[in-house]
Amino acid sequence: MSALPEHVRRNRAVWDDRAREYVAAGEESWSAATPRWGIWGVPESQLGILPEDLAGKDAIELGCGTAYVSAWLARRGARVVGIDNSQAQLATARRLQQQHGLHFPLLHGNAENVPYPDESFDFAISEYGACLWADPYRWIPEAARLLRPGGQLVFLTNSFLLMLCLPPEEGIPAANRLLRPAFGVHRVEWPADPGVEFHLSHGEWIRLLRQSGFDVEELLEVRPGGDATTRYPFVTLEWARMWPCEEVWKACKRA
Numbered sequence: 001m002s003a004l005p006e007h008v009r010r011n012r013a014v015w016d017d018r019a020r021e022y023v024a025a026g027e028e029s030w031s032a033a034t035p036r037w038g039i040w041g042v043p044e045s046q047l048g049i050l051p052e053d054l055a056g057k058d059a060i061e062l063g064c065g066t067a068y069v070s071a072w073l074a075r076r077g078a079r080v081v082g083i084d085n086s087q088a089q090l091a092t093a094r095r096l097q098q099q100h101g102l103h104f105p106l107l108h109g110n111a112e113n114v115p116y117p118d119e120s121f122d123f124a125i126s127e128y129g130a131c132l133w134a135d136p137y138r139w140i141p142e143a144a145r146l147l148r149p150g151g152q153l154v155f156l157t158n159s160f161l162l163m164l165c166l167p168p169e170e171g172i173p174a175a176n177r178l179l180r181p182a183f184g185v186h187r188v189e190w191p192a193d194p195g196v197e198f199h200l201s202h203g204e205w206i207r208l209l210r211q212s213g214f215d216v217e218e219l220l221e222v223r224p225g226g227d228a229t230t231r232y233p234f235v236t237l238e239w240a241r242m243w244p245c246e247e248v249w250k251a252c253k254r255a
């Protein structure tokens with residue numbers, strides 16, 4: 001197996017360390033009767049992230065963490081596989097599989113280089129997984145390789161606007177003004193965080209998706225309800241009610 005890229009090695013250590021902080025949220029989401037998305041838990045009925053008919057479809061979650069999204073897909077009848085870079089996150093996912101009696105393959109690996117043949121899947125999804133922590137110039141072409149023609153890719157991540165408004169200090173919420181240039185954003189490291197994130201402008205996402213063989217179907221701008229809560233300190237409800245702090249990309253692999 002080829003050596004892991006530096007950002008993947010770093011993020012592996014970060015997520016093995018951080019996994020315990022994600023256990024309770026994983027347990028709650030595995031038990032949820034219906035999907036709730038992102039940092040505000042916006043209901044699926046409001047966002048419409050999932051395709052209508054997943055029954056019998058081959059699906060993969062790229063950066064599945066505790067694999068609750070995979071569980072939601074499996075309950076809708078998909079044959080799902082989750083891949084994640086952190087053994088510790090997957091340990092929680094495996095325990096929750098046992099607890100809920102719902103089993104599907106969980107792979108320890110890098111979503112930029114997935115050990116499945118070309119055109120193995122009909123649907124690929126990432127919620128703050130590969131779409132935030134893997135290099136888009138690697139994982140988007142890989143998702144295109146994995147999907148069958150007509151297959152759909154959906155991912156939910158921080159909005160680009162939020163990125164531009166986030167101060168570098170940890171725990172300080174997004175400002176009501178732009179704090180950094182929009183041009184050239186790609187690899188992002190925060191002073192107090194050992195992890196490596198990736199963010200692209202909308203123009204760059206569209207260019208990359210199209211170059212990789214996708215047609216962009218939709219860009220959903222997530223707006224939480226007025227009574228929504230989050231455990232994350234980097235954005236206030238007031239901010240998120242005025243500007244999208246999360247975005248959902250939907251793309252279809254060209255036939």
Ligand SMILES: C[S@@+](CC[C@H](N)C(=O)[O-])C[C@H]1O[C@@H](n2cnc3c(N)ncnc32)[C@H](O)[C@@H]1O
Nearest residue numbers: 015063065084085086089110111128129133134
């Ligand atoms: C925030 S969790 C996402 C899972 C879940 N949807 C959530 O929001 O808790 C981020 C996950 O991405 C995984 N990850 C980071 N880089 C990855 C990569 N290159 N390949 C696969 N998984 C990766 C991490 O190990 C971590 O479990």
